[in-house]
Amino acid sequence: MLTKKAQSAVELVVMFCMLSLIFTVFVTNIIYKNANLKIQKVNQNSRYISDWVSTELNNVYIQGYGYSRNFTLPVDIIGYNYSIRIVDHMVLVFVANNNTYLRKTIPENISGELKKGLNCVTNKNGVIYVTH
Secondary structure, eight states: OOOHHHHHHHHHHHHHHHHHHHHHHHHHHHHHHHHHHHHHHHHHHHHHHHHHHHHHHHHHHHHOTTOEEEEEEOSOBTTBOEEEEEETTEEEEEETTTEEEEEEOSOSOEESOOOSEEEEEEEETTEEEEEO
């Protein structure tokens, strides 16, 4: 049989281990939820960029000959690198977390490449030109 001091020491160690386990579960859960929130924000911002660029291209096309717009694309999406391209009259956003977002555009003739930073889109006879 354990002495009272030894029993108290064992109970203290068991209690400490249980509290440590509970603390670890809570911290792990918080970290997991924060990571999921960041991924959701990246997804939301990526969709926003593809929708926004598509809308800009559509507006320039609809306004007609000679109309132009300037807009600035962000350098990254909440710390994630990304690239943006126009393929088959669709705006494609490729994010480093292996997600791709696309949005169809009205104009089929788009010349030039979108870049991070300042972009200028101009309508010349129904062809949309992207310059920097």
